[in-house]
Amino acid sequence: MKILVCISDVPDTTTKIKFVNDNKELDKTGVQWIINPWDELSLTRALELKEASDGKIESITVINVGTKDSEPTIRKALAMGADNAIRIDAEPKESYFVAYQLAEVIKSKDFDIVLTGLDSADYNGSSVGGMLAEVLDMPSISAVSALNTEDGKVIVNREIEGGTQKLEVQTPFVAVVQKGIAIEPRIPAMRGIMMAKTKPLEVIAPADTTCITENVDYEIPQPKGACRKFDEDNIKDLVEVLHKEAKLI
Numbered sequence: 001m002k003i004l005v006c007i008s009d010v011p012d013t014t015t016k017i018k019f020v021n022d023n024k025e026l027d028k029t030g031v032q033w034i035i036n037p038w039d040e041l042s043l044t045r046a047l048e049l050k051e052a053s054d055g056k057i058e059s060i061t062v063i064n065v066g067t068k069d070s071e072p073t074i075r076k077a078l079a080m081g082a083d084n085a086i087r088i089d090a091e092p093k094e095s096y097f098v099a100y101q102l103a104e105v106i107k108s109k110d111f112d113i114v115l116t117g118l119d120s121a122d123y124n125g126s127s128v129g130g131m132l133a134e135v136l137d138m139p140s141i142s143a144v145s146a147l148n149t150e151d152g153k154v155i156v157n158r159e160i161e162g163g164t165q166k167l168e169v170q171t172p173f174v175a176v177v178q179k180g181i182a183i184e185p186r187i188p189a190m191r192g193i194m195m196a197k198t199k200p201l202e203v204i205a206p207a208d209t210t211c212i213t214e215n216v217d218y219e220i221p222q223p224k225g226a227c228r229k230f231d232e233d234n235i236k237d238l239v240e241v242l243h244k245e246a247k248l249i
């Protein structure tokens with residue numbers, strides 16, 4: 001069995017975001033780039049499964065749509081334990097473009113399970129996984145919170161309203177994972193960091209396709225108003241302010 005983990009290169013969640021070119025582009029100056037947290041957890045779970053599979057899971061591959069600037073992030077994934085990596089040499093412009101590029105490569109490979117994070121920490125579009133499965137014409141499972149192999153079968157849990165659904169899934173399939181897939185992301189050890197430098201990273205030219213959406217511009221959220229405090233014995237004033245000044249969102 002072979003597992004593919006799709007990873008995004010995103011700004012660290014503590015990054016102070018700025019825009020340039022009339023608010024049409026992200027200012028990448030000084031930005032610290034990381035593996036998208038959902039994807040990092042997906043990779044962690046894939047590695048756990050491989051280690052417990054007694055050789056039944058042959059390899060873990062990571063794939064990224066990105067320029068050469070994303071290679072440090074890819075190397076971190078290799079340092080975590082991925083066996084090899086693929087980089088599609090293109091700027092990840094929008095969800096459909098990314099999904100199409102991933103699909104064109106996956107069609108030429110032989111993967112049993114394709115993992116994608118629920119969304120990315122930058123755009124939060126939550127759409128690449130579903131689009132990828134559609135372009136591949138492959139079954140997909142969304143909201144996956146657990147992934148296991150039992151007696152050669154693949155078992156997933158997915159969160160539904162009011163509970164958890166347990167499914168047996170035939171491979172190949174796309175799993176869109178969310179919270180619970182792994183407890184904590186794996187931290188690369190020094191040995192893994194050194195080995196990552198020699199692991200194969202295949203760079204593939206992008207497929208010819210067009211984007212279906214365009215970012216017109218970006219807008220920074222308005223700053224929050226000043227915090228007002230009320231004495232616990234002065235509930236009347238609090239109620240009055242809530243009635244007269246509070247804005248419904």
